[in-house]
Amino acid sequence: MPPPAPFIFTSDGPYSGFMNDAPHPVQYWGTTYETLTHLFEASKYIGHEPDCVEMLLKCKNTDEVRAMSAQFERDGKARADWESISLVMVEFMLNAKFTQHPALKQLLLETPNGQLIYGDSVDGYWGLGADGSGSNVLGKTLDKVKTSLRAHVYN
Numbered sequence: 001m002p003p004p005a006p007f008i009f010t011s012d013g014p015y016s017g018f019m020n021d022a023p024h025p026v027q028y029w030g031t032t033y034e035t036l037t038h039l040f041e042a043s044k045y046i047g048h049e050p051d052c053v054e055m056l057l058k059c060k061n062t063d064e065v066r067a068m069s070a071q072f073e074r075d076g077k078a079r080a081d082w083e084s085i086s087l088v089m090v091e092f093m094l095n096a097k098f099t100q101h102p103a104l105k106q107l108l109l110e111t112p113n114g115q116l117i118y119g120d121s122v123d124g125y126w127g128l129g130a131d132g133s134g135s136n137v138l139g140k141t142l143d144k145v146k147t148s149l150r151a152h153v154y155n
Contacts, residue, residue, distance in 0.1 A: 004114035009139075011120065017104045018118075018142060020126070021062040024104065026097045036097050037062040041069035043089050044078040052077055090137065094145045108146050116142045 009015035016022060020036040029046075033039035038056060045052035052072050059065040072078060079085075098105045116139040120127025124134035 004112060006115045006117045007112045008117045008119040009111075010118075014107065017101070017107065018138070020138070024097060024101050026093065027100060028093070028096060031057070033057070034059075035062055035065075036093055038065050039093050040090065041065050043093070044069060044082050045072065048079065049077045087137070087141070091141050091144055094141055095148060098145055098149060105149060108142065109149060111146065115139065116146070118142075 009018060011019050011021075017024060020040060023035060026033045026036055026039050028039055033042060034057075038059065042053045042056045045056070049072070052069075056065055056068060059068060069078075098108055117136055118127035118138040120134075121130055123129065124131075126135075126138040128134040128136055
């Protein structure tokens, strides 16, 4: 039997909530982050640069969050180990987001069994990129989260 066909989702339509920039607040250690992007960027500074975290929390949109975080990184304020832990952190954060938003969780659990692919033709890190050879970090991580959520639902 052939493997299930991949399931491609985009930032439009019913799966727009899967995006890191989607307006679904995420609670983390008693703090509410407006989006997963807010939490992702703040995580580079949590525990050692509280002023950076506070400034990122006040950002009105994800473009502002990214720009401010990039400046903090250029200033050498990000965790030294960020690159080595970022993928594990993304999985943890996405798990929190989907656990905290039952409708999103249900939507993720109802996606077909094939590999999840974020069909973004611009972003070659989170999605497929222009030539289709992108890293698809969002899709791969959502696959892990879906597997974890299913294990908890059925056990």
